[in-house]
Amino acid sequence: MVTYKGAGVDDKKAEMLIKFVTERAKKTASSKRMMGSIGFFAGFIRMPGIIDKKLLVASCDGVGTKILIAKALEKFDTVGIDLVAMNCNDVAVCGAKPLFFLDYLAVGKLKIEREKKLLEGIIRGCEISHCALVGGETAQMPDIYSDDDFDLAGFCVGIVEKNKIIGPSKVRCGDLLLGVGSNGLHSNGFSLVRKIFFNGKVKKSILLKYFPELGRSLGEELLRPTYIYSPLLSELAEKSMIHAAAHITGGGIPGNLTRVLPDNLCAEIYLNSWCIPKIFHIVQERGKISHREMFNVFNMGIGLILVVSNSKKEEVKNIVMKSGFRCFEIGIVKKGKGDVRLLKGSC
Numbered sequence: 233m234v235t236y237k238g239a240g241v242d243d244k245k246a247e248m249l250i251k252f253v254t255e256r257a258k259k260t261a262s263s264k265r266m267m268g269s270i271g272f273f274a275g276f277i278r279m280p281g282i283i284d285k286k287l288l289v290a291s292c293d294g295v296g297t298k299i300l301i302a303k304a305l306e307k308f309d310t311v312g313i314d315l316v317a318m319n320c321n322d323v324a325v326c327g328a329k330p331l332f333f334l335d336y337l338a339v340g341k342l343k344i345e346r347e348k349k350l351l352e353g354i355i356r357g358c359e360i361s362h363c364a365l366v367g368g369e370t371a372q373m374p375d376i377y378s379d380d381d382f383d384l385a386g387f388c389v390g391i392v393e394k395n396k397i398i399g400p401s402k403v404r405c406g407d408l409l410l411g412v413g414s415n416g417l418h419s420n421g422f423s424l425v426r427k428i429f430f431n432g433k434v435k436k437s438i439l440l441k442y443f444p445e446l447g448r449s450l451g452e453e454l455l456r457p458t459y460i461y462s463p464l465l466s467e468l469a470e471k472s473m474i475h476a477a478a479h480i481t482g483g484g485i486p487g488n489l490t491r492v493l494p495d496n497l498c499a500e501i502y503l504n505s506w507c508i509p510k511i512f513h514i515v516q517e518r519g520k521i522s523h524r525e526m527f528n529v530f531n532m533g534i535g536l537i538l539v540v541s542n543s544k545k546e547e548v549k550n551i552v553m554k555s556g557f558r559c560f561e562i563g564i565v566k567k568g569k570g571d572v573r574l575l576k577g578s579c
Contacts, residue, residue: 248355251461252264275290275325276392286391286392287391287397288390289323289326290389290390291322291387292319292387292388292572293318293386293556294386295313295314295315295384295419296419296420296422296423297426299311300426301409301476302435303434303441304434304436304451305451305455307451309350309356310456312351312356312357313354313458313460314353314357314386314419315357315386316336316354316460317357317361317419317459318419318481319333320333320357320361320461322388323390324461324465324477325465325476326392326397326399327397327398328393328469329391329462329466330362331364331390332389333354333361333365333386333389334366334386334387335354335370335386335387335542336371336385336387337368337369337371337378337382337383338371338384339377339381339382340378340381341379342372350382350384353457359455360463361463362463363462396469398475399476400491402475402492403476403492403494404497405494405542405565407539408539408540408545408565409538409562410537411505411506411538411559411562412459412461412536412557413532413534413558414458414509415458415459416454417453417454417531418458418459418481418531418535419458424515427519428515428519429450429518430520438450439454443508443514446510453546461557464552466556468551473547475539476492476538478537479535483544484529485532486530486572487528489537490571490572493571493572496567496568497565497566497567497568498570499563499565500563500566501563501572502575502577503574503576503577505561505563506562512533515530527574534560537554
């Protein structure tokens, strides 16, 4: 049986590092401007004397080892969309509207046509998210990267009115959980996927293999870009339609939904409430991965979870579907201890 840790990703050590940074960051001179703590989807910064009723919201993220799939297929026009999505979605689940985006591209050697494709994807992502691309950095680092290697990171800043912030403080017992469909793997769990399909170096011949159950090649499936939910989230937050939202990335549903739960409540997720996309079944069968590990690593077909009151449920569903996304009623908030429970059955 293959696990995420066995593929080289140690979540527990990552949590230890976050705890270390959180404690040390409190001692910085500007920490008093922060609202909340490190570890949420994005960070809140007060702007005293400038705009007392509004906060800046910032996020930083990358694409991860999905870029190795793009590199093997020499297809670079989608991972830029992933980059924008990972950052803008994290800002938007706080109730904020993304304002601007910056990118960081590190290369061993500049390859103009590749870099153009990468930037085209970033620009397309900014168009979808209604976010301005205001700059970035391209670093040529031949002593660190080989000629063909590169890495991507992104930075997004948004703004939110204090009374429009969504999150744990607004979640109530009895709230419903609406799952918004994902576009496959999005940008998480690729170290595990590569371990399963390639057990080492990514091979183009395997990526070009056609999978009838997917209706496309493996490479095409793996490079499907992350859905950008920020315009939808901005609309819902502006209209005060949702209490909280969780972007389902690394850590899966349990690891991300718990971020928006108060300590005295829990979330019950009913696993038969939506149809899990076939790519996840293929990954699980090939890697002999346990059910729990799958849900702890992948989004399993749910890229976003909205926490809503029962009275707003139908209206929110309609807005989600009009935005072009699938929507499922997948669970409920109950009394508990801030945990997420994955249960058999449906709502």
